[in-house]
Amino acid sequence: MNEHAPRAKFRSMDEGTAEDWALIGSHFFPYAKGLPERVLTHLKLLDGDYGGFPIDRLQHSLQTATRAHRGGESEDYVVMALLHDIGDTLGTLNHPDIAAAIIKPFADEKLHWMCEHHGIFQGYYFFHYLGMDRDMREQFRGHPHFEDTARFCELYDQTAFDETYDTAPLEFFEPMVQRFFSAPKRSIYVSTAE
Numbered sequence: 481m482n483e484h485a486p487r488a489k490f491r492s493m494d495e496g497t498a499e500d501w502a503l504i505g506s507h508f509f510p511y512a513k514g515l516p517e518r519v520l521t522h523l524k525l526l527d528g529d530y531g532g533f534p535i536d537r538l539q540h541s542l543q544t545a546t547r548a549h550r551g552g553e554s555e556d557y558v559v560m561a562l563l564h565d566i567g568d569t570l571g572t573l574n575h576p577d578i579a580a581a582i583i584k585p586f587a588d589e590k591l592h593w594m595c596e597h598h599g600i601f602q603g604y605y606f607f608h609y610l611g612m613d614r615d616m617r618e619q620f621r622g623h624p625h626f627e628d629t630a631r632f633c634e635l636y637d638q639t640a641f642d643e644t645y646d647t648a649p650l651e652f653f654e655p656m657v658q659r660f661f662s663a664p665k666r667s668i669y670v671s672t673a674e
Contacts, residue, residue, distance in 0.1 A: 508669075516661040519582065520654060523562070525569050534641045538650075541565050543640035546648040551635060559583070559660040560591045561636055562653050564598055575599065585667035586660055593625040594632050601633045 485507075488500035526537035533540065545562035553561070560583055567578025580596035587595070601617045608614040620626050 516654075516658045519563065519566070519661065520650070520657060522569070523566050523650070526565070529568070531568075535643050537565055537568055539643075539647060540640050542650060542653070543642065543645055543647045544636050545653055546645070547636045547640055548632075549648070555656050556587060556591055556660060558653070559656050560587060560595050561632070562657070564595050564637065583660075585664040585669075588665070590625050590628060593623075594629045597625075597629050598633060598637060601629045602637055604630075604633065605638045 486503055488496060488503055490496040490500055523541065524538065526541060529537045531537065535543070541562055541564070544564065545558050548561040549558045563583060564579050565575055566582060567575035571578035576596050576599040580592055583595055584592050597617075597620065600620070603612065603616055604614050606614075607616060617626075617630070620629075
């Protein structure tokens with residue numbers, strides 16, 4: 481960041497001018513293009529974070545995405561699988577919400593819903609060991625994406641703790657992440673994007 485670059489002149493937004501917002505826009509869109517690198521950098525924070533699990537959270541994310549890729553899922557699905565737990569570092573108590581918020585402008589409604597609700601669906605496999613209701617996901621029975629989310633957890637997420645699995649490295653997924661974040665599909669800023 482260049483602190484000497486031209487900046488808007490207002491002290492509050494209601495003082496802003498068209499010139500101020502044109503200047504801000506000239507910074508916003510190039511910055512937005514760096515999102516894939518920032519997401520990948522944040523994902524790397526999961527490296528070495530075991531939290532008691534058999535493998536660290538980065539390896540779990542990579543393994544989930546690898547399994548989805550090998551299962552023939554779409555590239556967007558694979559990226560969602562890769563990023564589904566990225567919120568663990570910032571949203572320990574609501575990590576699915578964090579991950580879902582990151583992918584929302586770029587994912588279709590189904591993938592966003594799956595990401596946002598995977599924590600409750602994943603609970604089917606362990607909530608009962610914590611004195612919780614393993615069938616908490618049943619509150620969503622009948623939702624159009626219920627079966628898709630249950631399938632994601634069954635096939636890819638809950639199985640992705642195998643330290644002997646031939647997991648693809650992060651570099652394998654980087655081009656997919658670049659493509660996924662290249663053009664927002666659902667954002668209030670899409671109509672003004674370059």
